[in-house]
Amino acid sequence: MPDPKPESWQAVADCGSIPLREGRRLKYGDKELALFNLGETYLAVDNRCPHRQGPLADGIVAGNSVFCPLHNLRIDLQTGCAMNGGEGKVDCYPVKIVDGKLYINFPKSTPGR
Amino acid sequence: MHKKHLVVVGNGMAGMACVDQILKRKPDFSITVLSEEPHTNYNRILLSSVLAGEKTLDEITINSKEWYEQNNIALQLGSKATSVDAARKTVTTSSGDVIGYDKLLLATGSNAFIPPIKGINKEGVVTFRNLADTQEIIKRCEGGGRAVVIGGGLLGLEAARGLLNRGMQVSVVHITDRLMDVQLDSSGAEYLKRSIEKLGIMVLLNRKTAEFMGHHRVESVRFESGEIILADLVVVACGIRPNTELAKHAGLTVNRGIVVNDHMETSDPDIFAVGECVEHRSKVYGLVAPLYDQGKVLAATITGNKGPTYEGSTLAAKLKVVGVDVFSAGEVQSTDPGFETVCYQDESAGIYQKLVFRRSQLVGTVLVGNVVRANKLLELIRSGEPVGGDRYLLLFEAASANAISAEDVMCRSDDETICGCIGVSKGQIVDAIRKNELRSMAGVKTCTKASTGCGTCTGLVESILRAVTGDAVEEKKNQLCPCVPFPKEQLRTMIQTQQLKKVQDILEIYGNGIGCNICKPGLSFLVDEVWLGEHEEDRSARFINDRVHANIQRDGTFSVVPRMRGGVTTPEELRKIADVADKYKVRMVKVTGSQRIDLLGVNKEDLPKMWAELGMPSGHAYTKAVRMVKSCVGTDFCRYGTQNSIATGIKLEELLENLYTPAKLKMGVVGCPRNCAEATVKDIGLIGIEGGWQVVIGGAAGKRVRAADLLVTVKTTDEALRASLLFFQYYREHGEYGERTYDFVERVGLETVRRETILASEEKQVALLDRLERAKAKAVDPWSVETRKPVHPMQFNELVLPTDRSALMGAPNA
Ligand SMILES: Cc1cc2nc3c(=O)[nH]c(=O)nc-3n(C[C@H](O)[C@H](O)[C@H](O)COP(=O)(O)OP(=O)(O)OC[C@H]3O[C@@H](n4cnc5c(N)ncnc54)[C@H](O)[C@@H]3O)c2cc1C
Ligand code: HEM
Ligand code: SF4
Numbered sequence A: 001m002p003d004p005k006p007e008s009w010q011a012v013a014d015c016g017s018i019p020l021r022e023g024r025r026l027k028y029g030d031k032e033l034a035l036f037n038l039g040e041t042y043l044a045v046d047n048r049c050p051h052r053q054g055p056l057a058d059g060i061v062a063g064n065s066v067f068c069p070l071h072n073l074r075i076d077l078q079t080g081c082a083m084n085g086g087e088g089k090v091d092c093y094p095v096k097i098v099d100g101k102l103y104i105n106f107p108k109s110t111p112g113r
Numbered sequence B: 001m002h003k004k005h006l007v008v009v010g011n012g013m014a015g016m017a018c019v020d021q022i023l024k025r026k027p028d029f030s031i032t033v034l035s036e037e038p039h040t041n042y043n044r045i046l047l048s049s050v051l052a053g054e055k056t057l058d059e060i061t062i063n064s065k066e067w068y069e070q071n072n073i074a075l076q077l078g079s080k081a082t083s084v085d086a087a088r089k090t091v092t093t094s095s096g097d098v099i100g101y102d103k104l105l106l107a108t109g110s111n112a113f114i115p116p117i118k119g120i121n122k123e124g125v126v127t128f129r130n131l132a133d134t135q136e137i138i139k140r141c142e143g144g145g146r147a148v149v150i151g152g153g154l155l156g157l158e159a160a161r162g163l164l165n166r167g168m169q170v171s172v173v174h175i176t177d178r179l180m181d182v183q184l185d186s187s188g189a190e191y192l193k194r195s196i197e198k199l200g201i202m203v204l205l206n207r208k209t210a211e212f213m214g215h216h217r218v219e220s221v222r223f224e225s226g227e228i229i230l231a232d233l234v235v236v237a238c239g240i241r242p243n244t245e246l247a248k249h250a251g252l253t254v255n256r257g258i259v260v261n262d263h264m265e266t267s268d269p270d271i272f273a274v275g276e277c278v279e280h281r282s283k284v285y286g287l288v289a290p291l292y293d294q295g296k297v298l299a300a301t302i303t304g305n306k307g308p309t310y311e312g313s314t315l316a317a318k319l320k321v322v323g324v325d326v327f328s329a330g331e332v333q334s335t336d337p338g339f340e341t342v343c344y345q346d347e348s349a350g351i352y353q354k355l356v357f358r359r360s361q362l363v364g365t366v367l368v369g370n371v372v373r374a375n376k377l378l379e380l381i382r383s384g385e386p387v388g389g390d391r392y393l394l395l396f397e398a399a400s401a402n403a404i405s406a407e408d409v410m411c412r413s414d415d416e417t418i419c420g421c422i423g424v425s426k427g428q429i430v431d432a433i434r435k436n437e438l439r440s441m442a443g444v445k446t447c448t449k450a451s452t453g454c455g456t457c458t459g460l461v462e463s464i465l466r467a468v469t470g471d472a473v474e475e476k477k478n479q480l481c482p483c484v485p486f487p488k489e490q491l492r493t494m495i496q497t498q499q500l501k502k503v504q505d506i507l508e509i510y511g512n513g514i515g516c517n518i519c520k521p522g523l524s525f526l527v528d529e530v531w532l533g534e535h536e537e538d539r540s541a542r543f544i545n546d547r548v549h550a551n552i553q554r555d556g557t558f559s560v561v562p563r564m565r566g567g568v569t570t571p572e573e574l575r576k577i578a579d580v581a582d583k584y585k586v587r588m589v590k591v592t593g594s595q596r597i598d599l600l601g602v603n604k605e606d607l608p609k610m611w612a613e614l615g616m617p618s619g620h621a622y623t624k625a626v627r628m629v630k631s632c633v634g635t636d637f638c639r640y641g642t643q644n645s646i647a648t649g650i651k652l653e654e655l656l657e658n659l660y661t662p663a664k665l666k667m668g669v670v671g672c673p674r675n676c677a678e679a680t681v682k683d684i685g686l687i688g689i690e691g692g693w694q695v696v697i698g699g700a701a702g703k704r705v706r707a708a709d710l711l712v713t714v715k716t717t718d719e720a721l722r723a724s725l726l727f728f729q730y731y732r733e734h735g736e737y738g739e740r741t742y743d744f745v746e747r748v749g750l751e752t753v754r755r756e757t758i759l760a761s762e763e764k765q766v767a768l769l770d771r772l773e774r775a776k777a778k779a780v781d782p783w784s785v786e787t788r789k790p791v792h793p794m795q796f797n798e799l800v801l802p803t804d805r806s807a808l809m810g811a812p813n814a
Helices: B013-024 B044-051 B065-070 B131-141 B154-165 B186-198 B245-249 B288-302 B374-383 B392-399 B406-411 B426-436 B441-448 B458-469 B488-497 B503-510 B519-530 B544-548 B571-583 B604-614 B645-656 B717-734 B741-748 B750-756 B762-778 B782-788 B805-809
Strands: A009-014 A023-028 A031-037 A042-046 A060-062 A065-067 A074-076 A095-098 A101-105 B004-009 B029-035 B073-077 B081-085 B090-093 B098-100 B103-106 B110-112 B125-127 B146-150 B169-173 B202-204 B209-213 B220-223 B228-230 B233-236 B240-242 B258-260 B271-273 B278-280 B316-318 B326-330 B339-346 B351-358 B361-368 B417-419 B479-481 B484-487 B558-560 B588-591 B597-602 B626-631 B665-670 B684-689 B692-697 B709-714
Touching (some): A031 A101, A042 A095, B004 B013, B013 B029, B044 B131, B103 B288, B131 B154, B146 B228, B154 B169, B154 B233, B186 B202, B186 B361, B271 B288, B426 B441, B426 B458, B479 B519, B484 B488, B484 B503, B488 B503, B503 B519, B571 B588, B571 B597, B597 B604, B604 B782, B645 B717, B665 B717, B692 B717, B717 B741, B717 B750, B741 B750
Parallel strands (some): B004 B103, B029 B073, B125 B233, B146 B233, B665 B684
Antiparallel strands (some): A023 A031, A065 A074, B081 B090, B339 B351, B351 B361
16 A cells, blocks of 8 residues: 555544444544454444445444445445445545554545544 | 014024014014023124133124114013914914914024933033033133043034133043044044144044943043043033924924925925024035025015025035134045045145045135135135136145245236335346346345345245246255354254353354354354353344344434333333433334334434433343233223233233343233233233133234244143243244244244143253243343443444544654
């Protein structure tokens, strides 16, 4: 991954705020993200399922994917793509950990608060 | 002008139905009815229901006294016609009155046949024909004991069922080698015997009764073989004999019954006869449908509109025993060469169905275990319409009302919505199957989401899948899911022997290490159930509802349903609910179908605060667990109540609340068989009856409607609760994850359930109850525990950006 521009990284939470293999919602401007603690990594995607806008942060995690809690569409958290022949895609956001804090790299166009 | 006088002898079903028809023709008659029985006309058929405690006398009355008055009918109750003088056209009654008639209608019905058995007049030996008999039987059941029914026909079996409901230990004795031998063939009778035995009734075939023994009262029954069985009560149901005494006396032609022609005229031009006392074209009928047809014809003839004719009826009989479906119509046991039969049987399901054809016409049918097609088949028999094509389809449809043929599915339009919950059309499903080369229901579900809602459309979607793939559908394996490819029973053992207490451990040792939305909640239930609550809870393996103890809604908000045991609440609780609803601005306050209140549109973060302020326990409306006990007001308030349904409902809910189950579990307790809180469509239902309770199981009114099966009838509330707990724990241990009791009971069979619960050895029963008690001791109200001590500090929280703007905007010192 090319080095992101320093100013686009945002500190969003402590690592400990998300239980293992669960997700949590994060509101950022007019965006809603879902952050997941997968043990070795943390991943972030848009929170709303492409099928019927279910909150992915509340889904059951399976490996690097999550099942939407409303109708079980499975989303790959690394690519944002629906799996198993489902349709749709969510945006993904790079995440990194520094000093126990989670940082997310928002695209430049994203307005701050 | 002088009105003609019509005298009717007999105030029974056929007689009054006929009078009703006569009145419709606005006749120029004054009418007198002589009734030997001291009541107005009642529905004799429902005496079985009265005996079973399902109906009261009020409910089976057909015509009130006012009806007779309004129609200017002089009704003489308790007045028996003792003789007829046909020459002088008079009737004499038991009180000595002599009544003149212009027209006489005999509707004297039948009497119970009393076989010449020694000791038949002993006290405690009764027949089952009229209301007085029924009341006597009910009275004699009060002390409980052993009841023996002589006669295994329709009447005998219905009597046996009633006696069982009244808490008696019941045996049915039958003289030949098969029950209901008039209506059934030998296979049908065998199936029937099994389901009767499953109810807990003993069936003794090939027994000729020789004597009723006892000093004054009957104490035992001796058969010709010498065998003796004990009896506190004997009900004789050996058939009926047309009541023709009066007709013979009047000089009418009488064979077995009073002979009538197609216009329902007897050998005397001014005397008519209708009902069970009649013989028409050498046939005597013992069921009401033909008698009503006779009555219509008679009404035309007697009012001077002679013309319509009665030409005989096709007999159809249905056994009115809850849980035992039997239907028979037309020719059923003919072995003549001209007859052909088509049969379907499923031994473990207890289904036997037979069609009898003559040439291309359906002439008879026997249905045991599933009678959904009874009306359709009867119509076909009566119409005599030729049946072309595959005759077995008549039965196939009968056996499975839900299965739809491939052709039928493919004829539907592509736009037709198949899955109403998710909104998926047939075209979308077909496309997905073709495009992705799907071969399993799981595949169709993932790709289209069809059939992932309430599941009602599963049968349809399966049919589409079969139609498109040409039957190349993968077999369902008895495994929880492909992530842990082991049969469910084996998983249970592995969890036990390997001491696995955590879902993730099971996945890592026996599975793919990842799991999915199906196996994770399933395994969570299993470890909880196997370790009686002493497992290691991993919330990430739970569905969101179980992580936060609330029901996720379509917009991602949640709902809060506090427990209201038995559906009983107080003004204080209601005030608190109202305050909380106001304070948290819930979007809707809704009374649920489960007799409690739902606060909808709640944010996850507000859940623990709302629970704390409500101070009420969780109603578990969001999970596979004990939901609730619905109750009716019972003896506390209801004028019909026979049992204290409120206290019992609350007790039952307290005994089982906070426990998790393979699928949601709903219960109901009602004070009498009127069943106001719908206990017969609950997973466990208690139905109050005079002097006891019926415990019913496996009922549902969800995506499928299934009437609950009777588990047992008991006398005390404690026994009823114990039976409920036994079944509850047995289901907890043997139900498959996601399997409702109605599927469970059908899968393992009612007989097995009985054998393993109420009929199991005392040791086994105690062990079941002990495991339940241990699990219950560990079970807690999640709301009160987790508001104080959440499983994770962030259990109910979402992430919030740090308020210090510079910290969040600044580049990390990496
Ligand atoms: C428990 C039970 C369950 C049944 N279940 C079914 C069922 O499910 N389906 C079905 O089709 N049929 C059923 N039957 C049969 C059905 O009830 C009868 O076919 C029907 O009642 C016959 O009608 P009826 O008017 O001919 O005779 P009844 O209804 O017997 O009426 C005759 C009346 O005449 C009176 N009477 C007789 N002699 C005299 C006299 N000399 N003077 C004055 N009054 C007199 C009798 O007391 C009686 O009240 C059942 C019967 C019983 C007993
Ligand atoms: C996501 C969809 C659903 C949600 C959120 C939901 C929620 C609820 C809730 C909260 C209750 C009240 C429960 C209580 O008080 O314990 C309830 C009751 C009930 N639900 Fe659902 N339900 C859903 C789907 C269904 C479906 C698909 C069916 C049937 C096919 C169904 C059948 C019933 C019935 C019959 C009751 C009444 C229970 C009774 O009186 O015994 N529900 N539901
Ligand atoms: S079911 Fe309950 S409320 Fe209904 S009539 Fe019976 S006792 Fe009364």
